[in-house]
Amino acid sequence: MRVLVVEDERKTAAFVRKALQSEGWTVEVLDHGDTVLPLLATTHFDALVLDIMLPGCDGLTVVRQMRLRQMKTPVLLLTARGEVGERVEGLNAGADDYLAKPFALAELVARVRALGRRVTEPAATTLHLADLSLDTIHHRAERAGQPIELAPREYRLLEFLLRSSGRVCARRAIVEGVWDYDFDPGTNLVDVYVMRLREKIDAGFATQLLHTVRGIGYVLKEPSP
Amino acid sequence: MTIGTRLTLWYSGLLLASLLVLCGGLYYELIIERNADLAAGRQREPVEHEIDEVLLYYAIPAVLVTLGGGWWLMRKALSPVRRLTAAAEGISARTLGDRLPRTGNGDELDRLTEVFNAMLGRLEASFAREREFTLHASHELKTPLTIMRGQVETALRDGSPTPSQGELLGDHLDEIQRLAAIVDSLSLLAQADAGLVEFRREPVRLDELVHDACADARLLGEAAGLTVVPGEVQTLSVMGDRRRLRQLLLALTDNALKYNHRGGIIRFTLLRSGDRAELSIVNTGPGIPADKLPRVFDRFYRCDPAHGSTVEGSGLGLSIAQWIVTSHGGDIRLASRMGEDTTVTVQLPGE
Structure with a gap:
């Protein structure tokens, strides 16, 4: 996958590049808003990570211009302001996703991956990880054939984590995806729910599936052998 | 013309008028009437008698004219001051952009208004900065x-x-x-x-949000052995921004959890009171001393209990809660009984 990163802050650009490259993607970095459209006109990219505040043409204008010119490259907007109004403005301008600074790198990577995938494969109705399975039609979860009783919120949390199994979910992404809050709840709500979920799916099993990633969030995965 | 000059002139006019009334009376009683009596060949009344009559019929009205006129004059002179007071009262931190109305006649009050407006301007600029x-x-x-x-x-x-x-x-x-x-x-x-945050206005089922908050509180409070006691929660809607109202409930719940003691309780109540919705959250805890109550909504204000235990958090939760409530045209209050409990009461205009 080829990703174009437009960010004028050198250090931010450096670690974003590094993180995306370590996913095995090809990354190109620009630091000026005016240079984006000419490059996009000649080179194909699968995803664009675009800072809003840029020298020259700002990020929002770039997206608007892209959409006017029928350039369909998916865009992830980065912004330091991070208020609802701006989020709506960004999405209205034609961006596909939005991430407020300071973001977790894991979250950035996950969102860029989601943008690049964008092939609309129908969402699976049964999700699996090792001997854990979740039937999203009948809302039934089992582990090793044992049914697991889940409260509605726990069910949504498990589905969210399973849909991105193997990848780290940042706390903020979980709050947004499961609780539908787009602000920091200021409590350890997520941690408490994850702890309860862990008790239900991992307690009594030799293999632990739900892991904590310190300072970032949680991941559902099989331990690497 | 300055107010001083104006008042002096008006008052002199008034005194002159009452003096004229008095003099006219004297002239009439002592000259005209006596001359008429003389011409008619009638017995003239004694002068003392005439003077008594003058005092009775003319001095009293003259005094009344002065009193009434003086009262009317002062009222008129002070009316710009009353208008200024009313206008100044209407100016708060939120309406610093407003200015007091000028009369433009260059008197002392107009000058005062000008100075006051200039001060408001400086205040507004410093708030903006x-x-x-x-x-x-x-x-x-x-x-x-x-x-x-x-x-x-x-x-x-x-x-x-x-x-x-x-x-x-x-x-x-x-x-x-x-x-x-x-x-x-x-x-x-x-x-x-800066007025940059827009609020949606849509009917929001407040009772649903309260039930959610109860569920969150129950879960979050488990570790500290807190009990969430379900109070009466009536089904009701308010007009507002659903997302912000959730944020409000979360901030208040968070506070109720943090400032609580082990094994304490939290009680949510939602009642209709007239055409308003009244939400109260009671939590047991150390309480807040009365002299600190007015400050709890201040940014970064912490009122940690005497034993110095520090509670984690940004110190901005209640400021945000207050902002959300006032932006909905509501009202938020805190009441506390030391060593027993603290109640936060939010009133929101109904649908």
């Missing part, structure tokens, strides 16, 4: 925070740190997250002050 400062500061802080967070994450992932280094980096990430949350709240409040 402070807002802008917070707005910029929170914005500027995000860039270094982004870099720190990104670099620490990269080091954790690619730098293969030793366990103790990993522990340290993890701690740093936690603190960066905390700092980021504070900066976020601060920037939200700064935008709110």
Whole structure:
């Protein structure tokens, strides 16, 4: 996958590049808003990570211009302001996703991956990880054939984590995806729910599936052998 | 013309008028009437008698004219002051852009209005500077925070740190997250002050939000052995911004959990009171001394109990709660009984 990163802050650009490259993607970095459209006109990219505040043409204008010119490259907007109004403005301008600074790198990577995938494969109705399975039609979860009783919120949390199994979910992404809050709840709500979920799916099993990633969030995965 | 000159002239006129009334009376009683009596050949009344009559019929009206006129005059002279007072009362931190109306006639009061307006202008500018400062500061802080967070994450992932280094980096990430949350709240409040945050107005089932908050509180309070007691929750809707109202409930719940003692309780009640919705959340806890109550909504204000236990948090939760409530045209109050419980009461206009 080829990703174009437009960010004028050198250090931010450096670690974003590094993180995306370590996913095995090809990354190109620009630091000026005016240079984006000419490059996009000649080179194909699968995803664009675009800072809003840029020298020259700002990020929002770039997206608007892209959409006017029928350039369909998916865009992830980065912004330091991070208020609802701006989020709506960004999405209205034609961006596909939005991430407020300071973001977790894991979250950035996950969102860029989601943008690049964008092939609309129908969402699976049964999700699996090792001997854990979740039937999203009948809302039934089992582990090793044992049914697991889940409260509605726990069910949504498990589905969210399973849909991105193997990848780290940042706390903020979980709050947004499961609780539908787009602000920091200021409590350890997520941690408490994850702890309860862990008790239900991992307690009594030799293999632990739900892991904590310190300072970032949680991941559902099989331990690497 | 200055007020001094104007008042002097008016008052002189008034005195002159009452003097004229008196003199006219004297002239009539002593000259005209006596001459008429003389011409008619009638017996003239004694002068003392005439003077008594003058005093009775003319001096009293003259005094009344002076009194009434004086009263009317002062009222008229002070009416601009009353108007100024009313206008000045209407100006709060939110309406600093308003100015007092000028009469434009260049008198002392007009001059006072001018000076007052200039002062308001300076005040408004300094408020605006402070807002802008917070707005910029929170914005500027995000860039270094982004870099720190990104670099620490990269080091954790690619730098293969030793366990103790990993522990340290993890701690740093936690603190960066905390700092980021504070900066976020601060920037939200700064935008709110600058009037940049828009509120939706839609019917919101407040009882549903309260039930959600109860469920969250029950779960979050489990570890500290807190009991959530369900009070009466009536089914009702208010007009407002659903997302902000959830944020409000979360902030209040968070507070009720944090300032509580082990094994304490939290009680949610939602009642209809007239055409308003009244939400109260009671929590057992150390309580807040009466002299500190008015300050709890101040930004970063903490009133930690005497034994000095510190509670984690940004110190901005109640400021945000207050902003959300007042933006909905509501009212938020805190009442506390030391060593027993604290009740936060929110009143919101109904649908």
